[in-house]
Amino acid sequence: MSQQRTGHEAGITGRVGAVTPSTVPDFPDLPEATVARLPEYLRALHHLAETGHDTVSSEGLALAAGVNSAKLRKDLSHLGSYGTRGVGYDIEPLVGQIEYILGLNKRRAVALVGVGNLGHALAGYAGFASRGFRIAALFDADLTRVGELINGIAVRHIGDIPEVVKSEAISIAVLATPAGAAQAVADQLVAAGVTSILNFAPVVLNLPEQVDVRKVDLAVELQILSFHEHRKSARGAEQAKAVARGAELAKAVARGAVNGSPVATLGEVAA
Amino acid sequence: MSQQRTGHEAGITGRVGAVTPSTVPDFPDLPEATVARLPEYLRALHHLAETGHDTVSSEGLALAAGVNSAKLRKDLSHLGSYGTRGVGYDIEPLVGQIEYILGLNKRRAVALVGVGNLGHALAGYAGFASRGFRIAALFDADLTRVGELINGIAVRHIGDIPEVVKSEAISIAVLATPAGAAQAVADQLVAAGVTSILNFAPVVLNLPEQVDVRKVDLAVELQILSFHEHRKSARGAEQAKAVARGAELAKAVARGAVNGSPVATLGEVAA
DNA sequence: CGTTGTGAACTGATTCACAGCG
């Protein structure tokens, strides 16, 4: 079964590309955690470039990308050296390198299956077009939707998947079907030649392991936040006690509660 | 600054809830990685219950949730013991325990800000309602949208955020505004009392650390897949060589490429 | 002098493998 990257998986394991002992030239082995952060760095860099910067320090870029600077430097060090000591990173070549690594040189064609509520919105999502992708085909099982034009492209029947995926040379698909249909559609996509799937349906797909699957489950994201809300309120009584002991202590506790770092136990700080 | 959980963060650190030396009764310390998987277990368990199961083995549940059974058992062991050796887990009490931990006993009220392309779809997303949440308020900055009814609830102006968030006791918000507006809106939400935000805008929010933020960036997900596509094609030549040495070897390589686990180098397998 | 790049230490998560139990 293909690995299901849930989007908030903690122990993403392994080093991508570590297949052969010697690395393929110009394609370094990258920790999966680093790969997952590169798009965020890229976005931050584009923003910096647009606001007139030529260069940025690890501290500055880290701030813009929401990570700490040590992590950022370690991540970028995997790509080769694009920084100047005492100065920072040259934005333009760094953007180029990250785009190259992410395979964003050429605009990638993407198929979207399931033009319901969510799929319709995704089909019109401007962020895909502006960040390296082209929605090249839309599919739906519902014949009453077939032919509908969304953002200038016509919805086709899922029976056309094999033909269109081949003719458009599509390797990435977005799955926004109901849960019940997702597995069957995914099988068809893979049979047609798709090798990466972004799955919005709340099911675990069972696919050959060479297919990369990422799963985005909107309700799951809210449930994780709900856990944190529950925890915050369950700890309300404890927190109240802590606050009573002074503002500094309360801050430490809050930091501990959010970061989860072992900042201090109440006993230690109070002592 | 609040921790920005990007949804595919690898080194999610810390143990949630480890504030006091002694754990609050009925609220165990859970590794963040475990918390992030509980919603998936819950979904799988509901599905099993609906298909007539009373009990499930760690192996069976792991399969349904897309993880391995050791991880599943370790995760569930943190919640207390709900399994019977030689048999498996009782689904019903386990569902109850996970729902309790996730704070899904009571249906949580959620505000959604930004009723554009994506926000509109999220407002109508049935998965929220069916999995513990109630969209209690919709907001937009655009006066021409204010008053519009979506799924029976009226869009209000963002100026009403303080009033509505308080009256509806909303603690979780979904942010689906354009990037440029996100920070200002987030500040208003937090000022009004929101303590958890699900952010779809492609910006890093800068918020007090007691606010939990999760970020979902749809283009980032595709870019990560794009990386894997790029890698697969960059390795095409190497793979071809490997395949030539036999099917078993090719399978091992593919597994290694997807899982990233150090399955074998070509040399080792060939030897 | 300021900032990168990186070994070393540390932390958290996963996996192994088996004792313990129904």
Add this chain to the structure above:
DNA sequence: CGCTGTGAATCAGTTCACAACG
């Protein structure tokens, strides 16, 4: 006997702290 629950081992990722360098 089969399956859970869990210590021990391993592994990946983060953070520290500082040498190297422009």
